[in-house]
Amino acid sequence: MRIGILGYGRFGRALGELLREAGHGYRAWDPAVEVPVERRATGLQDLADAEALVLAVPVAAQAAALAGLRPHLRPDQLVFDVGSVKSGPCALMDAQLGAAIPHAGTHPLFGPVSLARAERPLRVVLCPSAHHPAAADRVQALFESLDCEVLRQSPEDHDRVMATTHALTFFIAKGLLAVGAGAELPFTPPSFHAIARTLESVREDAGHLFAALQNQNPFAAGAREGLLEALSAIHQTLAEAVAEGADEQQLAIPSLGERSPILQETRDHIDTLDQELVALLARRTELVLRAGRAKAELGLPVHDPERESAQLQARRAWALEAGLDSQGVEEVFRAVLRASRSAQGAKG
Numbered sequence: 001m002r003i004g005i006l007g008y009g010r011f012g013r014a015l016g017e018l019l020r021e022a023g024h025g026y027r028a029w030d031p032a033v034e035v036p037v038e039r040r041a042t043g044l045q046d047l048a049d050a051e052a053l054v055l056a057v058p059v060a061a062q063a064a065a066l067a068g069l070r071p072h073l074r075p076d077q078l079v080f081d082v083g084s085v086k087s088g089p090c091a092l093m094d095a096q097l098g099a100a101i102p103h104a105g106t107h108p109l110f111g112p113v114s115l116a117r118a119e120r121p122l123r124v125v126l127c128p129s130a131h132h133p134a135a136a137d138r139v140q141a142l143f144e145s146l147d148c149e150v151l152r153q154s155p156e157d158h159d160r161v162m163a164t165t166h167a168l169t170f171f172i173a174k175g176l177l178a179v180g181a182g183a184e185l186p187f188t189p190p191s192f193h194a195i196a197r198t199l200e201s202v203r204e205d206a207g208h209l210f211a212a213l214q215n216q217n218p219f220a221a222g223a224r225e226g227l228l229e230a231l232s233a234i235h236q237t238l239a240e241a242v243a244e245g246a247d248e249q250q251l252a253i254p255s256l257g258e259r260s261p262i263l264q265e266t267r268d269h270i271d272t273l274d275q276e277l278v279a280l281l282a283r284r285t286e287l288v289l290r291a292g293r294a295k296a297e298l299g300l301p302v303h304d305p306e307r308e309s310a311q312l313q314a315r316r317a318w319a320l321e322a323g324l325d326s327q328g329v330e331e332v333f334r335a336v337l338r339a340s341r342s343a344q345g346a347k348g
Contacts, residue, residue, distance in 0.1 A: 001142060002026070004041065004050030006065055008033045011082065012056035014112040018146050026050075048072035052142065055081035055089075059212040062089055066096045079103040080139050084166060084209060085216040086127045086155035094129060102135035104128050105155060106143070107162075113201055118342065120335045122148040127155045147334070163219035170210050171224055173202040281336070285343050292344035302344045308337055 001024050005012050008030035016039065019026045027050065029041040041047040048069060057065045062081060073079065079101055081089045090105040097103045105127035110119065124143045128136030140150045153161075176182065182199045214220050292302060312330055319329035 001052060002050045004028070004047040004053045005056050006030070006044075006047060006053060006069065007056035007058075007061075008035045009056065010112045011108075012054075014115050015054065015056060015082065015108070018115070022146050024142075024145070044068050045072045048074075048077070050077070052078040052080070052138070055079065055083075058208040059083045059085050059089060059216045060208065063092055063096075066092065070096060070101075073097070073101045075100060075102075077101065078135055078138050080106050080135075082106055082108055083212070084162065085212055086125070086158045087218055088216055090127050090129065090155040094131065099131045102132040102138070104132065104136045104139045106139060107158060108143075108148070118335060118338050120147075121331060122146070124148045124150050125158050126150050126152050127158055128152060147331075159217045160219050162213070163217050163223040167213040167217055167220040168223055168227060169198060170202055170213050171227070173199050174210065177203075281339075284336070285340070288340040288343055295344075303341055311337070 003019055003024055003026040005016055005026055005028040008016070008028040012028060012030065012033075016026050016028060026039065027041040027047060028035045028039050029043060029047045035041075047053065053069065053073075055062055055065055062083065069079075079093065079097060080103060081093070083089050083105075084107055086105045086107060093103045093105065107125040107127075109123040109125065115122075126136055126140055126143070136152070140152075143150050176195070177199060181195070182203070188196065214224070295302065312333060315333045316326040316330050319326040
């Protein structure tokens, strides 16, 4: 499929790379960003020659972007956005494109950082337009060709979930950074490690994303207010506990392990097994690097599609013999192979 990307910021570039890897041709246009010559469209009219158009601009800029594109669009084209908020953008596309131009809303639940880390699976929320059910099918097929899992939701249901997850995560992270939690520290307890990863991830995102998550999502303000009320109540309970010498156990965070010793024991075994898996992956990486050195001596490329195909076929067969989901096991090994290619490339 020939794709046009309007907006070539960090996500637009990352999406373009995914499209290229999957064999889709694309061109991009962004007057504020330098686009590689081989991928550069000369303007909106040139961009609109594509079969599908991706709105990869900030949510606040979508109205102007659609207004500029609309005169160049054809009824056989496909338009979809990739914003983190869906109620407003989907309503905007319905209003500006209506029944004339096929369109849908999407929110890829990944970004440049998660792609760079080879995190999988890649998931996308798809919000179909009532005017164009077939357009949603085309968008889903496109994302599935990128090895993405697609979940369909209404724009409102999407935004409700994002208000208490994505928006609150950014809100909490910004507050923690404001009080110095993200500063370089000589040591941190394990309980902070996951938060530190969240802070690092949030720092990598564009500044306009925070405002869009908080102000464009109609449910975000209510989620923030609920969180602040809960924190205020906890703060008050702590003060009362100190003043009155109350039982501090009432402030303890209950764990599932306390409620179910069997569950805790099982989780401990899973953690141990995962450690063994990581050790095996480290051993496998050493073998991959050894193979890479041998390939270099022979003048062979790092990527061997024929061997990878044979490997995946064998591992699907092993999965079936073990009574496992062969598709799921294949996805795991696809991620392992991607990491192997990355390791060989980094050492090349």
